[in-house]
Amino acid sequence: MNTADLGLPVDVPSTALFTDHYELTMLQAALRGGTADRHSVFEVFTRRLPEGRRYGVVAGTGRVLDAVENFRFDAGVLDFLRERDVVDEPTLQWLADYRFSGDIWGYPEGEVYFPGSPVLRVEGSFAECVLLETVILSILNHDSAIAAAASRMSSAAGDRPLIEMGARRTHELAAVAASRAAYVGGFATTSDLAAGFRYGIPTVGTSAHAFTLIHDTERDAFRAQVDSLGKGTTLLVDTYDVQEAVKMAVEIAGPELGAVRIDSGDLLLVAHRVRQQLDELGATNTKIVVTSDLDEYAIASLAASPVDAYGVGTQLVTGSGHPTCSMVYKLVARAESADPKAPLVPVAKKSAGGKTSVGGRKWAARRPDADGVAEAEVVGTGAVPEELADRQLLVELVKGGEVVAREPLDAVRERHIAARDRLPLSATQLSRGEPVIPTEYV
Structure with missing residues (x-):
């Protein structure tokens, strides 16, 4: 072994x-x-x-x-x-x-x-x-708590996929176990490469705010990402002004842009505005991904919004308030x-x-x-x-x-x-x- x-x-x-x-x-x-x-x-x-x-x-x-x-x-x-x-x-x-x-x-x-x-x-x-008492309990108590939280989030999300992205919010080994448990509970993908390597869970990820900030302009950042990862990539649009960023994203990638990610603000309101703007720009197939300290209640509150996927971190890997069973x-x-x-x-x-x-x-x-x-x-x-x-x-x-x-x-x-x-x-x-x-x- x-x-x-x-x-x-x-x-x-x-x-x-x-x-x-x-x-x-x-x-x-x-x-x-x-x-x-x-x-x-x-x-x-x-x-x-x-x-x-x-x-x-x-x-x-x-x-x-x-x-x-x-x-x-x-x-x-x-x-x-x-x-x-x-x-x-x-x-x-x-x-x-x-x-x-x-x-x-x-x-x-x-x-x-x-x-x-x-x-x-x-x-x-x-x-x-x-x-065997302690090792069995330490595994089951942790993993079952994460899976229960994931299940509630999955139920609230309905058919919209969930991305596990809590590795930076917990111990590095616990993060791998949490990714596995989240997948059991209904999450579709993880950002944690160790979890992907050990358990075959699909991994996803594109860029953070730091990538935008290291460039002289947001346009430069978007251009570099699209040139490298293709038009199907996901662009993070809330580093500065969301409306300007969405416009710029579609100008650079065209209507084939894969998705935009929103990581702050009133997600319900911003998602509606972004969807309307994307549609007006002809990017009707571009998806909207939201992150920002989501839990099952926040996900449920976004059920009527034009959100296509959710990224969840802290609340998931801490069992959404119940880190043990x-x-x-x-x-x-x-x-x-x-x-x-x-x-x-x-x-x-x-x-x-x-x-x-x-x-x-x-x-x-x-x-x-x-x-x-x-x-x-x-x-x-x-x-x-x-x-x-x-x-x-x-x-x-x-x-x-x-x-x-x-x-x-x-x-x-x-x-x-x-x-x-x-x-x-x-x-x-x-x-x-x-x-x-x-x-x-x-």
């Missing part, structure tokens, strides 16, 4: 240190106490959606599979743990041979989820499963002993304060109404009702430590659009509300 595929610096040999100190101290104590080999079932879920959100989006599953596959304690990592005296020598020897050999089931990437949905189930020995990774069942034949018993946290969980290995299904629209998320621990047998959501991702469910990112993107379309229409409302369907435990 090439670490570049994970969005890692080339000098990071594995994902094993993308974890918390206490995962390893728990491991040491479990090895010494005799519970390390007990068969265990961990589940990832969220107790609630971010305030006002109607549904969540599962994203990052593909990156989780890469991270699990690359979770190795090589010599450099072991030396670091030894020098810091994180764990004792027997534990280091155990870690040296670590390979996840269990099973992972989960909602297919791109699927929607709701409070209590078991979006990922990790099963194996306690020792091998407990180590508050997913947790909880032990829900464990064997009575280390005997491979020992039965599983449900376990769950029962303390006060709203952090309780439901024990037992779970299945999940989405019950539709007579029209095929989702009406409930059904979660259970016993037998699956016959009428829900073909509605189950979890799929096998890893079997016996081997990844069995890699898929193209385009398939994930298409799945999300289809899953969103099967939700009640109110799922796309931007007004605050409860989850669009309830979660029922049986």
